[in-house]
Amino acid sequence: xxxxxxxxxxxxxxxxxxxxxxxxxxxxxxxxxxxxxxxxxxxxxxxxxxxxxxxxxxxxxxxxxxxxxxxxxxxxxxxxxxxxxxxxxxxxxxxxxxxxxxxxxxxxxxxxxxxxxxxxxxxxxxxxxxxxxxxxxxxxxxxxxxxxxxxxxxxxxxxxxxxxxxxxxxxxxxxxxxxxxxxxxxxxxxxxxxxxxxxxxxxxxxxxxxxxxx
Numbered sequence: 001x002x003x004x005x006x007x008x009x010x011x012x013x014x015x016x017x018x019x020x021x022x023x024x025x026x027x028x029x030x031x032x033x034x035x036x037x038x039x040x041x042x043x044x045x046x047x048x049x050x051x052x053x054x055x056x057x058x059x060x061x062x063x064x065x066x067x068x069x070x071x072x073x074x075x076x077x078x079x080x081x082x083x084x085x086x087x088x089x090x091x092x093x094x095x096x097x098x099x100x101x102x103x104x105x106x107x108x109x110x111x112x113x114x115x116x117x118x119x120x121x122x123x124x125x126x127x128x129x130x131x132x133x134x135x136x137x138x139x140x141x142x143x144x145x146x147x148x149x150x151x152x153x154x155x156x157x158x159x160x161x162x163x164x165x166x167x168x169x170x171x172x173x174x175x176x177x178x179x180x181x182x183x184x185x186x187x188x189x190x191x192x193x194x195x196x197x198x199x200x201x202x203x204x205x206x207x208x209x210x211x212x213x214x
Contacts, residue, residue: 031085034076038164038177042201047187049197050145052110052121057195059111064195071191072137076161080136084159084166087130089173091123097170121155123170128157139191146183156181158188 057064074080096117100109103117112129113122121143128141144158157168158178165178178185190196 031082032174034078034081035163035166035177038161038166039179040160041158041165041178041185041188043188043190044199044201047197047199049195050110050187052108053143053195053197055110056125066138066194068192069137069139071160072139073160073162074136074140076163080161083131083134083136084168084175085173087127087134088168088175091127091130092170092173095123095126097123120170124155124157124168127168131159138194142189142191143194144188145186146181147186149182151184154183156183160191 053064094116095113097119098117099119100106103109103119104111110121110125111118112125118126124143128143131141132138140160142158142160144156146154146156148154154171156170159166159168159175167176167178167181167183169176169181185200187197187199190198
């Protein structure tokens with residue numbers, strides 16, 4: 001009974017992602033050109049944080065014991081675009097994607113894939129950490145919960161740039177504007193505070209301007 005309730009809860013909050021597999025390296029295209037324009041995902045009401053974020057806070061308090069910072073975006077220079085593509089591909093190529101049930105014997109468990117295995121949110125956590133280590137601002141790197149094309153829970157990394165919001169995904173090493181994934185967006189981290197999660201706001205696109213809305 002308890003297992004059923006946990007599974008139902010995960011399904012409701014959209015975080016019970018299934019293990020995915022990035023496309024084979026041989027089938028990938030060359031790095032795409034820098035997007036000329038995209039749009040920003042507007043923030044809605046405050047949302048309940050995923051169960052997994054609480055797990056990360058318990059095992060890696062340094063990720064959560066942080067102060068609030070003003071929103072910031074990444075300048076999509078050639079160097080930063082190359083870094084985003086390099087880290088996205090490196091993690092997808094290196095980490096063996098397995099489900100939490102297979103890996104940990106639990107339906108949902110967020111963790112860094114330090115043993116070389118993980119599922120969607122684990123890969124995105126690693127990308128987020130590596131991008132911050134490369135000098136990119138924390139406020140521009142938002143863990144995000146979506147529903148995929150099969151209405152299954154999935155986690156991606158939403159990256160706020162001065163060209164709009166882009167998606168790093170464990171299922172592909174092609175970085176796409178957030179509107180081009182086909183996913184249904186549920187909730188994401190706030191830019192100011194990673195411990196605050198927000199639902200996605202108005203479904204209408206917000207055209208790229210000189211300042212990005214939170």
